[in-house]
Amino acid sequence: MKIGTYYYPEQWPREQWKRDFDKIAAMGLRIVHMAEFAWFDMEPSPGDIRLDWLSECVELAAERGIDVILCTPTAAPPVWLSDQYPEVLGRDVNGAVDRHGGRRHYTPTSMRMQEASLRIVTAMAERFGDHPAVVGWQIDNELGHAFDQSDQTHKGFQAWLQKKYSTIENLNQAWANQFWNQQYQSFEQIRMPASRDPAYRNPHENLDASRYWSYAWAQFVKLQADVLKPKIGNRWITTNFMNLHLDCDPGDMRDSLSLWSWDTYPITGWGSNHTDENFRLGDPASIGLMHDLMNSYNGRWALMEVQPGQVNWTGVPCLPYPGAIRLLLWSAIAHNCEFITVYRFRQPRFGIEMWHDGLVNLDGVTPSPGGLQFKQVAQESKLFADAVSTSATTAQPKAGLIVDFNQLWWTATLPQAKRWNQSELICQWHQALSRMGLKVEILHPDQPWPDGLEIVVAPGMQLVDQPLIDKLDAYVKAGGNLVFTPRTALQDKTGQFFEAHKASLIRDLIGGDVEAYDALPEQTFGTVEFDGKTFKWSIWAELMFADEGTKPWGRFTNMFYAGATAITHKKHTAGDGGGTVTYCGVFGDRDLPEAIIEKLCKQIGLKLTHLPDRVRLLERDGHMICMNFSDKPVTVPAPRNTKFLIGSSKLDPAGVAVWKV
Numbered sequence: 001m002k003i004g005t006y007y008y009p010e011q012w013p014r015e016q017w018k019r020d021f022d023k024i025a026a027m028g029l030r031i032v033h034m035a036e037f038a039w040f041d042m043e044p045s046p047g048d049i050r051l052d053w054l055s056e057c058v059e060l061a062a063e064r065g066i067d068v069i070l071c072t073p074t075a076a077p078p079v080w081l082s083d084q085y086p087e088v089l090g091r092d093v094n095g096a097v098d099r100h101g102g103r104r105h106y107t108p109t110s111m112r113m114q115e116a117s118l119r120i121v122t123a124m125a126e127r128f129g130d131h132p133a134v135v136g137w138q139i140d141n142e143l144g145h146a147f148d149q150s151d152q153t154h155k156g157f158q159a160w161l162q163k164k165y166s167t168i169e170n171l172n173q174a175w176a177n178q179f180w181n182q183q184y185q186s187f188e189q190i191r192m193p194a195s196r197d198p199a200y201r202n203p204h205e206n207l208d209a210s211r212y213w214s215y216a217w218a219q220f221v222k223l224q225a226d227v228l229k230p231k232i233g234n235r236w237i238t239t240n241f242m243n244l245h246l247d248c249d250p251g252d253m254r255d256s257l258s259l260w261s262w263d264t265y266p267i268t269g270w271g272s273n274h275t276d277e278n279f280r281l282g283d284p285a286s287i288g289l290m291h292d293l294m295n296s297y298n299g300r301w302a303l304m305e306v307q308p309g310q311v312n313w314t315g316v317p318c319l320p321y322p323g324a325i326r327l328l329l330w331s332a333i334a335h336n337c338e339f340i341t342v343y344r345f346r347q348p349r350f351g352i353e354m355w356h357d358g359l360v361n362l363d364g365v366t367p368s369p370g371g372l373q374f375k376q377v378a379q380e381s382k383l384f385a386d387a388v389s390t391s392a393t394t395a396q397p398k399a400g401l402i403v404d405f406n407q408l409w410w411t412a413t414l415p416q417a418k419r420w421n422q423s424e425l426i427c428q429w430h431q432a433l434s435r436m437g438l439k440v441e442i443l444h445p446d447q448p449w450p451d452g453l454e455i456v457v458a459p460g461m462q463l464v465d466q467p468l469i470d471k472l473d474a475y476v477k478a479g480g481n482l483v484f485t486p487r488t489a490l491q492d493k494t495g496q497f498f499e500a501h502k503a504s505l506i507r508d509l510i511g512g513d514v515e516a517y518d519a520l521p522e523q524t525f526g527t528v529e530f531d532g533k534t535f536k537w538s539i540w541a542e543l544m545f546a547d548e549g550t551k552p553w554g555r556f557t558n559m560f561y562a563g564a565t566a567i568t569h570k571k572h573t574a575g576d577g578g579g580t581v582t583y584c585g586v587f588g589d590r591d592l593p594e595a596i597i598e599k600l601c602k603q604i605g606l607k608l609t610h611l612p613d614r615v616r617l618l619e620r621d622g623h624m625i626c627m628n629f630s631d632k633p634v635t636v637p638a639p640r641n642t643k644f645l646i647g648s649s650k651l652d653p654a655g656v657a658v659w660k661v
Contacts, residue, residue, distance in 0.1 A: 001333060001385060002067065003378045004031020005345040005359055006305070009057045010041045012346065016364065017060060023360065024345060025064040027371065028378030032061050033304075033341045036071035036141045037103065039120060040078040046116075049123045062133035069341065070124060070134055072224050074117045075141035076103040085112035091149045093194035102352075103141075107148040108220035109156045117220075121227045129231035136236040138304065139224045139256075142263065143217045143239060144247035147192050147209060153216070158187040160212045174494045175204040196246065196412050203414040204495045210246065210409035218252040225256035240304040243290050244423050246412060249405035250297060251444060259338065260294040263305035267324060269316025277631040280321035281654060282307075282328065284616050284629040285431035285590075286423075288440070291335035292430070293403055296442035303332040305343040308370035309357030317355065323654030326373040327627055330656045333381060334618040334625035342374060380646055384658060387645055388621040395661050396439040396619050397606055400449060400456040401430055403442050406463050410495055417519040419539050422460055425485060425587055429457045432593035436601050437609030437617055437637075445471070454606055455597070457483040462490045469505050476509060477577035481604055483596070484510060484583045486517070486542050510583045511550030511570035516543040518559070528566045528586055530554035531599055537588025544568050544585050553582065553596075567596065580604070609637055615651070619661060626657045 005024060009017050024032060035042070035054060043049055054070075061068050081088055082100040088110040089098040098105035106113050128134050147153075165171040168184055177183045182202055184190055190205075198206045225237050236259040241250050243262065250260055266282030294301035306328050310317045332340050347358035347368070359371035367375065403426060411422040433440050433455065443449050443456065445468045456475055461468070461484075469489070476482050489505045491497050498504060502514045518541050520526060525536045530553060544565040546552045554567030568583045580603075584596055601608050611617055614630040617637060626636050628651040636642075636649045636657045647657030 001337070001381050002030040002339045003329070003374060003381060004029050004033060004067070004069075004339065004341040005374075006033045006341060006343045007057075007345045008037070009034065009053070010038045011348065012364075014053075017057060020345065020364065021057075021060045021064055021066070023365065025066060027359065027367065027375045028382075029359075029374065030065070030378075031067045031069060031135075031339055031341055033069040033071065033138070034058075035073055035124070036138065037073060037076045039073035039076060042073065042124070043078065043120055045080055046084070047119070049120070051123065051127050055127065058128065058131060058133055062131075066133070067135040068131070068133045069136050069138055070128055071138040072117070072121045072124065072140060074106075074113075074120075074139075074220075074224070077106050077113065077116070081113070081116050085110070087150065087152065088113040088116075090145050092146065093149050095149075104145055107145060107150055107153055108143075108216050109148065109150070109153045111152065114220070114223055117224060118227060121224045125228050125231040129228070130233060134232075134235065136238065136259065137228055137232060138261070139221050139228075139237065139239045141240060142242055142245075143221070144242070144245055147195055147213060149192060149194070154191050156216060157192045157209065157212050158190055160215060161190060161208065162187045164208075175202055175208075176494075176496055177202070196409065198413060206413045207406075207410055207495050210413070211406075213247060214249045214252050214405070217248045218256070221253050222256045236300070238302065238304070241294070243286065244408060246405075246408060250293070251405070251447075254297060258298070259300040259302060260297050261302040261304035262290050262294050263343070264290065264303060264328065265305070265307045265311055265314075266328070267307055267318065267320045268314040269318035270314065277321060278614060278629070280318055281324050281614075281629045281631065283427070284331070284614055284627070285427040285434070287328070287331055288335065288434055288616060289401075289403075289427055289430040289442075291332060291337070292401075292440050292442045295336055296403075296444065300338060301336075302338050303329075303340045306332070306340060308342050308344070308359055308374070309368055310355070311357065312353045312355035320370075321631065321654050322369075323373065323652070325370040326377050327629065327654045327656060329374070329377040330625060330627055331616070333384070334616070334620055334627065336620055342370075383645065384623070387623065387660070395624070396437065397454045398441055398450070398452055399433045399438040400441050400443045400453040401426070401433065402445060402456070402458045402461060404445050404461065404463075406493065407460055410463055411460065414495070417540055419519075419522070420587070421539075425459045428590045428593045429459050429483070429485070429597075431590055432597040433457065434616055435594055435611045435613075436597050436606075437611060438601075438606075439618065449475075453480060454604065455481045455483060455600060457485070458488060459485045460487050462487045463493050463495060464489045464491075464505060465493050466505075472506070473509060476572060476579035476581055479577050479579050481580045481600060482509070482582070483600070484581065486540050486585055486587050488583075509570075509581045510568060511547045511581070512565075512568050512583070513545040514542050514585070515545050516561075517541065518543070518561075526559055526588075527557045528554050528588075528592065529557045530567060530592065530595055533595065535586070535588060535592040535595070537586045537592070540587040541566060542585035544583065553599075554584075554586075611637065622661050623658055624661055626651060628653060628655045
């Protein structure tokens with residue numbers, strides 16, 4: 001597994017290039033990532049292609065045994081394109097046009113943008129497509145833009161809707177346009193919404209707008225991938241996603257990508273009233289969730305950007321805990337990534353990101369604290385690779401966690417409770433599964449699921465259809481253990497409530513009813529008793545009715561409905577497969593999901609590895625990797641007399657330990 005870095009030769013004097021590549025190699029870095037923001041340097045005027053300087057840099061890398069990732073430069077179009085064709089620029093609902101001078105100022109629906117992109121990508125592919133040093137291609141950078149309001153986007157949305165619904169009558173029905181007299185007579189009357197927030201407009205329309213916008217970005221990626229594929233042989237193609245960013249569902253790009261990647265900057269300093277220094281280490285639940293999501297599409301993924309130290313954009317540029325950067329790298333390794341690269345090698349002396357740390361300091365030579373940790377992991381990863389047994393099999397039981405961008409889009413559009421946070425709900429259950437030592441597999445509703453899943457959690461799956469219900473039912477009938485959370489099976493895929501009692505589609509599965517829901521003002525807390533302990537909630541809770549044969553696992557202990565059921569558990573008969581269904585009607589703190597998963601694991605006879613808070617344990621290639629994301633030392637859950645490849649039985653804050661299974 002190789003470690004590498006972003007390098008921007010166009011930002012530095014040519015006479016420093018050789019020195020920089022020498023330094024990259026000397027630090028043990030074996031990948032260099034180039035060209036993502038260099039369109040003007042490659043094409044200073046329309047059709048004037050100049051790639052010799054980039055070829056020189058590719059050769060400098062090749063001479064030192066460094067692999068090259070080349071990037072298409074479409075994230076930052078050149079000024080001549082904006083001047084010649086203003087329609088490439090994004091527009092807002094007030095008619096304001098994006099200006100040249102930043103990045104991500106274009107709309108993917110612009111034909112002129114697409115034509116210019118094809119020209120530069122074709123030139124790059126023809127020049128470097130079969131170069132032996134080039135191992136893969138990144139398309140664009142961190143795709144996304146607010147909903148564009150240009151005519152070309154309106155027309156694209158109209159065409160997408162017409163293909164989906166065929167007739168305007170079907171659309172009016174799906175969007176419930178009889179509400180408030182919103183009916184359309186033709187697709188040409190429809191405009192792209194201003195944002196995901198419908199204000200007092202139609203939420204069903206906004207849900208489809210999110211779906212279309214992801215499709216538009218996927219088509220822009222496909223445009224470039226279709227140019228690259230015939231010219232680059234078996235080299236991989238990716239684009240770098242952001243953390244559950246709503247503009248793009250990565251699954252929409254299955255036809256274009258052969259490797260998935262993302263960018264992590266978890267040490268933000270955000271939050272308040274911290275009583276420890278864990279904020280200097282990042283949230284292992286959020287980080288691990290995205291690692292597992294990237295791995296879920298085809299089993300090939302990479303960490304394309306990782307925080308090298310302090311960054312420029314958080315507003316609270318806290319100093320990372322000593323060893324935190326190394327910890328982030330090992331987290332990716334433990335989650336089975338293929339390689340890691342960092343933004344960036346040299347800290348910039350200029351520009352909006354001049355406060356963004358690099359692997360070397362402002363002198364361009366001296367390694368930064370993060371750079372020293374990269375150098376250390378480059379050495380450790382080689383030690384790990386040398387010890388790996390290719391025949392090793394996993395020692396961890398597996399659990400599934402459903403992630404569906406339709407739910408993310410819908411709750412961003414119509415959250416009902418302003419503090420409902422779908423991403424946090426998913427993270428809570430990822431953490432609960434991980435802390436019990438389970439290997440988490442991210443599941444997609446419309447894709448096959450792997451065998452051998454001991455538990456499947458379906459967090460906040462409001463929008464459902466019969467095929468998904470059938471899949472969940474089949475899992476339980478095969479003996480699986482299913483966990484539901486609040487706001488499950490309430491609406492169809494258009495966002496309309498079913499004309500039935502709440503959650504009626506899963507009534508037989510859960511063995512009961514959802515009778516009412518509640519949400520509390522900030523700093524007001526309800527309490528639930530579960531397994532002899534009390535847990536707080538505030539965001540959302542559902543009052544349950546349990547049928548005979550369904551056990552009330554938890555009850556509310558305050559508010560006027562104290563004593564009402566909050567959590568149910570039904571064990572299906574052997575004739576029905578003998579599986580179980582648990583319904584947690586509460587969205588509160590992270591400790592309740594952990595307690596539920598712990599009890600469920602014990603009940604079904606799973607051997608538990610109950611990890612300390614913010615500690616993660618994963619198996620890769622016949623080795624256990626234990627990571628401490630807390631500011632307190634912990635003891636590694638390894639057998640006595642374990643011989644450690646890396647680390648020891650005492651895991652310091654930000655520490656890592658590796659040993660053979």
